[in-house]
Amino acid sequence: MKSYDVAIIGSGPGGYVAAIRCSQLGMKTAIIEKYATLGGTCLNVGCIPSKALLASSHHYEEATKHFEDHGIEIPGEIRVNLEKMIGRKQSVVDQTTGGIDFLMKKNNIDVFEGLGSFKDATHIKIEGKDAQEIEAKNIIIATGSKPGNLPFIILDKERVITSTEALKLKEIPKHMIVIGGGVIGLELGQVYKRLGAEVTVIEYMDRILPTMDAGLSKELNKVFKKAKFKMMMSHKVQAVERKGDEVIVKAENKKGEIVEFKGDYCLVSVGRKPNTAGLNADAAGVKISDRGQVEVNEHLQTNVKNIYAIGDVVRGAMLAHKAEEEGVFVAETLAGQKPHINYNLIPGVVYTWPEVAAVGKTEEELKEAGVEYKAGQFPFRALGRARAGGDLDGFVKILADKKTDEVLGIHMIGARCADLIAEAVVAMEYRASAEDISRMSHAHPTYAEAMKEAALAATEDRALHV
Structure with a gap:
């Protein structure tokens, strides 16, 4: 059985950065990832691919709407090749995740492909390609998050989709209904609006980006309305139904009236939830909160002293750079240093x-x-x-x-x-x-x-x- 100073479950920005820092500090380090590529949600189906599509769609919008103002004339019709655009996005993802492979080799970090779960507080069972059991003095849980949903919505991942499916559509929607006026919904909604889709944003709160300063919400709402988004605030979604290629969304407005929206795609972007599925935390005695988060103290240490948790799976903002800071924090704590994070x-x-x-x-x-x-x-x-x-x-x-x-x-x-x-x-x-x-x-x-x-x-x- 292989033994390590530190084993990290999950290879997203928190996990792989923690692994690098642990290795830099002289610890024998292993990282376990259930998918074939490293990088977690951020690099594979989150931050990086969405920014690639935002960049491509921005270029298209500039060419069709603003180049003429700059004295740039393009003869003939400007068209979107969605397949090529999605292909470019994937090549960006492949290059980026390949970069993580390189960093793991460079830092002498052992990578295991498979689902990592606790056998006890110091042993991890790996099921998958690299099936085996390993031992570690310290373990860091960095399993991230997955798209959230409303209990009555059936995600068929064809017409009623999450951000993951929205990153690889085979056609430009005629009318995309976006449930949720937060970061993910607005970013992906703008991608497809630029490419020609009609987009309706349905938000439960009275403004988009409800956790940010109200002035920012007001200004972005104004910009989106100018771009002919349909912005439906203070609407509580009651039902989502698919009929063939049509999706029907019913929502209650602030007057108590039921309003119906019809589109060919519905993007459900109502936040994300911690991903602890398959972790078998009970076997190690690790406490999970009612919200599904791994409970940690101010040192990101769980109730089991040699087990830590970072990133989306613990309290706080679900941000890649927050996870990275926490990964470094835990690594340096294990090395006897006294790091700090100012969450504000x-x-x-x-x-x-x-x-x-x-x-x-x-x-x-x-x-x-x-x-x-x-x-x-x-x-x-x-x-x-x-x-x-x-x-x-x-x-x-x-x-x-x-x-x-x-x-x-x-x-x-x-x-x-x-x-x-x-x-x-x-x-x-x-x-x-x-x-x-x-x-x-x-x-x-x-x-x-x-x-x-x-x-x-x-x-x-x-x-x-x-």
């Missing part, structure tokens, strides 16, 4: 266009906590770079403590915000004041100037370019 400073990003990004507290959270704050906001359309590129939608908003001027939250929507949010994280990690940001030189012309201007607006209400 893990950014959230929505990769629609315009992109949406945020870090820290929202206005709603500050009001609820009774914190006195000031807000500074600057519109992208006032930036020279935004006008030059034609991406005018959006703004940057900075929230700062009214007395100390320390930045408490930064919320943005616009071009390149997925990258721009890193400046906000750095500033807040070093406990910058709004004035600190306002006095830093930002290159001109850039989208980043909106940060400086919003900081000026928050400091003394003296933004220079509005």
